[in-house]
Amino acid sequence: MTEDLACPICTMADILDAGDGYECATCGHEWMAELSDGLDDIRDANGNLLASGDTVTVIKDLKTDGKVGGIKAGTKIKSIRLVEGDHEIDAKVNGRGLLIRAAFVKKA
């Protein structure tokens, strides 16, 4: 399991994604994503490293937990956000926030 992402300077966990790195909302410290030991490497179905902000394509039909509808294979998802847990991708599809497993997508 991964640790919570936290600022290396002030240890607060209010972290902003600054594209290729992170910015602490508390003290303003910025650092590169590579130096963070927060999230484990998250890879898509082809083994490519995923990053927050990537666009991915769903490779199989997915059911959404207990809700009507789902995501069809081939659906493109823009600006994913990586999160902790066994569903590593926090995505917005048709206006709904969904959690998706990285193994079910490939980088677009």
Ligand SMILES: [Zn+2]
């Ligand atoms: Zn800080």
